[in-house]
Amino acid sequence: MAPTSVPGRPKLILASASPRRLALLQQAGIEPDTLVPAEIDETPWPRESPRKLALRLAREKASEAARRIRDDADWAGSVILAADTVVCVGRRILPKAETIEEAAACIRLLSGRSHRVYTGLCRVDQAGRVSAKLVETRVRFKRLSKDEIDAYLGAGEWRGKAGGYAIQGIAGAFVVSLVGSYTNVVGLPLAEAVGLVGATGYPVTLGWIAKG
Numbered sequence: 001m002a003p004t005s006v007p008g009r010p011k012l013i014l015a016s017a018s019p020r021r022l023a024l025l026q027q028a029g030i031e032p033d034t035l036v037p038a039e040i041d042e043t044p045w046p047r048e049s050p051r052k053l054a055l056r057l058a059r060e061k062a063s064e065a066a067r068r069i070r071d072d073a074d075w076a077g078s079v080i081l082a083a084d085t086v087v088c089v090g091r092r093i094l095p096k097a098e099t100i101e102e103a104a105a106c107i108r109l110l111s112g113r114s115h116r117v118y119t120g121l122c123r124v125d126q127a128g129r130v131s132a133k134l135v136e137t138r139v140r141f142k143r144l145s146k147d148e149i150d151a152y153l154g155a156g157e158w159r160g161k162a163g164g165y166a167i168q169g170i171a172g173a174f175v176v177s178l179v180g181s182y183t184n185v186v187g188l189p190l191a192e193a194v195g196l197v198g199a200t201g202y203p204v205t206l207g208w209i210a211k212g
């Protein structure tokens with residue numbers, strides 16, 4: 001897709017297929033010029049920590065998007081933003097649930113205890129300089145009954161979600177405490193993402209002003 005350039009600001013590429021990440025950016029008044037989802041292998045390395053994994057995958061998504069636009073003059077000098085969200089209990093990294101069995105194992109593990117959610121953010125600026133940031137949130141779920149777990153699994157909201165749940169849906173009712181950024185858990189910590197994009201000279205306040 002050819003960019004509709006806005007004079008005086010760089011073009012912004014969101015390296016993501018996640019509708020939630022797009023919606024969060026839009027919520028902050030930032031409208032990416034295009035989406036370039038980066039298909040990468042997200043398998044953790046042996047003994048890789050959750051923090052390192054989230055940062056590494058965010059960097060890989062950003063550099064894969066940069067590689068894909070490299071030969072397209074329309075997108076030269078664009079700012080790229082990528083993110084990766086990892087859910088863990090201690091050092092144990094939970095999968096992005098693709099089957100009901102995986103989701104069930106995640107939800108049973110999370111029931112009645114605290115876990116951490118890390119999102120790695122990576123931004124490539126107009127000059128190709130890479131900057132990354134890690135954001136951490138601690139979340140505690142109430143103890144879930146078998147009926148609650150079965151109902152949650154039946155609802156299907158876990159599909160494709162790190163840790164087998166989506167805080168922005170039914171699982172919001174499981175949360176008894178949250179320390180840190182809520183938007184980080186949904187997949188894009190907004191204060192930090194807006195900061196990274198704004199540091200490139202991208203006018204991050206214009207959307208808010210325009211909305212009145």
Ligand SMILES: Cc1cn([C@H]2C[C@H](O)[C@@H](COP(=O)(O)OP(=O)(O)OP(=O)(O)O)O2)c(=O)[nH]c1=O
Nearest residue numbers: 016017018084085161162165166167185186187
């Ligand atoms: C914990 C949690 C995760 N998630 C989602 C955010 C991410 O989309 C997903 C984690 O997988 P990611 O690999 O971070 O992202 P993705 O594959 O969905 O999208 P892309 O790589 O194209 O940007 O889990 C929620 O939506 N709500 C939650 O509460």
